[in-house]
Amino acid sequence: MKRIPVGILGATGAVGQKFVRLLEHHPQFFCAELVASERSSGKRYTDACNWIEDTDIPEQVRSMTVKGVDEPLESPLLFSGLDSSVARDFERTYAEKGHIVISNASSHRMESDVPLLIPEVNIDHLRLIEKQTTPGKIITNSNCVTMFLALVCAPIHRELEITSIYVSSMQAVSGAGFPGVASLSILDNVIPYIKNEEEKLETEPRRILGTLKEDRVVPASFPISAQCNRIPVINGHVMTLNISVKNSVPVEDLSTLLSEFSGYPQKQKLFSAPTSPVIVHKDPFSPQIRKCISHSMSASVGRIRSCSNVDYKMVVAGHNTVRGAAGAALLNAEAYLAKGYTL
């Protein structure tokens, strides 16, 4: 099978680099165009980019010349790691020119005709793109920490109907991109505030777990109360959850429900799909990000137990720049093609 040429928007940034890395051995896609801001365009990728991944820059892209955001692109499929401050307009423009834009930015996530897609959870939302009037389309994935909340809550909400969620997060510095958080700010510290993060975490999951009615997403009705904190770890977001449901089941059954959760990517055996979207840990000391998230596309959940106030409490962890960002976008592109949409 011939691999599809793809472009990466924001290719020199932290998410862009993760796209480059994850695409290196991808069976369907190959990195054909690297796009970045004016400051980088015209340079060799290896010169334009302050590479922060812990593997070498893939041979194939090393000497590729970075294109500017204003240059025409040939790749039908674009992965966007653009900063939200510029993503709105650029992504729209690329869609107008006929590209399929698989975006990790927050700009278009809440628009009524843009799928906020997690293929295991709401693959049916993908058909929102049919309402988009541009020749190309925009498909988005969720905020990094939202991803893990949504993956864990999806089977719970489907079977037990969630009525409220409390979430308190501990988030890695890589979530802020590069240079992101100053070491002088975060070493030996906790920063109890991440701009706009709680708003995303309180609204995105409800759209993701919402139901499609007459081609509109009716958001799930349960409220989410979020508190987001930055802690001195490199990769991996962790959160504690308290969840109340309408139809409570014993903790053991909830645990089974989560470990047996599976969706479209698993059925279709998509390349980036994890075997299990949710991995359940029984050891009380798990999940630990250092041990469980290594380039994983799963959410890890542990310490599932009864709560004195609501029905359940538990801990969830995941890799914020893999499943929480670039990996999520790759899976979305794979699902788009598997569903028979064309480029």
Next chain:
Amino acid sequence: MKRIPVGILGATGAVGQKFVRLLEHHPQFFCAELVASERSSGKRYTDACNWIEDTDIPEQVRSMTVKGVDEPLESPLLFSGLDSSVARDFERTYAEKGHIVISNASSHRMESDVPLLIPEVNIDHLRLIEKQTTPGKIITNSNCVTMFLALVCAPIHRELEITSIYVSSMQAVSGAGFPGVASLSILDNVIPYIKNEEEKLETEPRRILGTLKEDRVVPASFPISAQCNRIPVINGHVMTLNISVKNSVPVEDLSTLLSEFSGYPQKQKLFSAPTSPVIVHKDPFSPQIRKCISHSMSASVGRIRSCSNVDYKMVVAGHNTVRGAAGAALLNAEAYLAKGYTL
């Protein structure tokens, strides 16, 4: 005024060292006896002790000979930093011999005739000691993370009547003592479990905020749901809270209620009493442990805001080995004396 000779039980441990440090310039007490396990007894303190404080060992105790737990002590007042595994029996024995034991251990906290004392919050509980039948008495302070929850919730409960609490904590490694948490376990990691910690955090605050009826504490009735995590910071516990109350007031009023909170130690101007037991931060990036807890006896609270699920949410931080341990015990001893009890 002549300073009172005091003994430190568990003097070579992490809490014991903090006692030694905090006593160095104390106007009422001086360190007269250092007590530790067999392994250390008979040695000079400076040889017995793997000193971990960031100041020098106070001159006065350097060459003091460490006594064993089985040796008779002369100091009427003892501060106990004993490990809970041995504290129960030793502290009881010292009380039987007539010593006033101010304990940081968890062993006796929930006994009906032992005050679990935070002088700002429940100074009236102190009179439980009158029910103790031993010649000496035992007075305890709370678990480290409980302290900050209790300080913040005390004025809220008194004025608004708390009906439920959700707490998710991020706790420093110093809370586990020395050697405590292996660096290989916690660097770049979160450990989502601390043995027995959630149990303490779910029960101790209710006793502390309970009411004295016929010389028994009737615990506060609100349930607490706790999730405790260890993170890679040295000192300082941080927690996010969600609180529901019976009589809600606007956020601004809650904020005022907290910043104006004051109690017995403030009125009596006790030496270890902070000016304000609760410091309210307005900047959304506060409180940060690196900036706000420096040997402080206060709880710092910030990000007080409405919650979509219950009434309020907020972040609380404090110094776990100062106000959360040794400093709390010192304040308890000062309150004991201020109340007119004798040694």
Next chain:
Amino acid sequence: MKRIPVGILGATGAVGQKFVRLLEHHPQFFCAELVASERSSGKRYTDACNWIEDTDIPEQVRSMTVKGVDEPLESPLLFSGLDSSVARDFERTYAEKGHIVISNASSHRMESDVPLLIPEVNIDHLRLIEKQTTPGKIITNSNCVTMFLALVCAPIHRELEITSIYVSSMQAVSGAGFPGVASLSILDNVIPYIKNEEEKLETEPRRILGTLKEDRVVPASFPISAQCNRIPVINGHVMTLNISVKNSVPVEDLSTLLSEFSGYPQKQKLFSAPTSPVIVHKDPFSPQIRKCISHSMSASVGRIRSCSNVDYKMVVAGHNTVRGAAGAALLNAEAYLAKGYTL
């Protein structure tokens, strides 16, 4: 080809776990016996072991029963991750019983008939085993930080004749095993002392780079001045070197000499052999352990430049528990077999 059953001594420790992990997909060996102290013997590996690797325990060993050090073993080949305090006697005993012991412990390294082997550097030293009078044999690899010094200095010494070395190291906490260094000791700190480490680093490289004369190793004569420090990183030892040589060449030539260095494992294409034992970095910000050592069997060297005092200075980094420990032992076993020795 049938895989050879091997035993791991000290299987529950940090090095033992790395052996288990590296053997999972090894084409020549498979983990047949796990041996540990009395405390662990009789238990399932998964219960006996506080697994600290960031991958799952390999399926194959999960439910294997751990054997005691006093039980007879069937595997002809044993990898020893025993603590040096017990390695001397146990390893000797196993050799007496006919096992080939590939040891990572320091106990036997300096014995006249035991090869202190780095196959790229001194494969000829392997024949020292022929002087061992036991039915089995003992082969050792070097101390972790010594490994990277020796790999880099080998080609320099061979071509230019080293006359003195200054080395200052920054070593990861994993080098101290588990639990090893307390987090309370090392977070936000440098510990400027590692017991016995400087002695090893000042003597082992001279033996490794020594010449075989009449079946004895005559150590290289240059002196090494070592200063070893522990820093708060998880994996990866870094060191700065100053090197004086007899026959100086331009820096560029030295750089070429290092990058072209290759030895027996490369020629024989041994499974654990890196393509290049020494990788030369040109970017002044390299080598960085976070980026270059990922489970690598190479030493990384960078910032090669002239020194105002002696000939050269440079920075060297490597993975202390892979090439610096378990991986080194695996390569030694592969070299042993490639050389035609039997089990």
Next chain:
Amino acid sequence: MKRIPVGILGATGAVGQKFVRLLEHHPQFFCAELVASERSSGKRYTDACNWIEDTDIPEQVRSMTVKGVDEPLESPLLFSGLDSSVARDFERTYAEKGHIVISNASSHRMESDVPLLIPEVNIDHLRLIEKQTTPGKIITNSNCVTMFLALVCAPIHRELEITSIYVSSMQAVSGAGFPGVASLSILDNVIPYIKNEEEKLETEPRRILGTLKEDRVVPASFPISAQCNRIPVINGHVMTLNISVKNSVPVEDLSTLLSEFSGYPQKQKLFSAPTSPVIVHKDPFSPQIRKCISHSMSASVGRIRSCSNVDYKMVVAGHNTVRGAAGAALLNAEAYLAKGYTL
């Protein structure tokens, strides 16, 4: 005594903030003017400044309005924490306008008529200012890591005559200012390169330890070979030294020489002067930055021992933003006044 009004150049930066903090309780100086770039000028200090110190902003400066670098200043004495990129011109201009500029920037350090002053070491160099033709004067302190090398080497050079130095440093992130080093770059990592740092460390100590001949500094002649590394600690620079001398003495005598070292600030009992400029540690695990540098104005030295290659090796540590920056400048100003120079 009336306190002298001083201005702080670069008042919102990391060094500027340290000036503000150290001046809070200074008996001779008080902070009268805060100067920063255009971006900050006109704002209240508390709004202009991202305060990173771990104490509160001193009450006195909170609502002070920040002045621009082009505004005329009234304070006769200015402390400069300006970035080197702009310090050259601005400091010169202020000196032309008659201000005494006590600078922490590197711009003017190597100019023939500017003292690179460490009052314990080269107080006689101060008279170089008499050669400056401007109405005001410029006095500089050394680079942060240079300071600790110079303090330790001064008594050695004076008594034993140093003939060469090897230094390998481990430097805290605060040395790079704010925002400085990205957390994503340095967490769990070592960066083996700090731009321009080795050049400073190889030249500044020679000027500092140089001798004044006919109003010119003749630099000390020994060569210094420096290798500088950034490690993940907040405050505190550590370095290993190898030193060769002309007139060797036993290690014990060297140790005494260092601990008895004292200079002009000690004699004059200047406010910022430490009791001992060099503190000698005997415990091999010392000096540790977490334990010994707490806002200290001393260099800490430990592990003094013989070296196989040259005469001595040892470890040195110090607080890079206190003695290595703002504190050094304060001491220089105090020495300037003590020497009878006027404002």
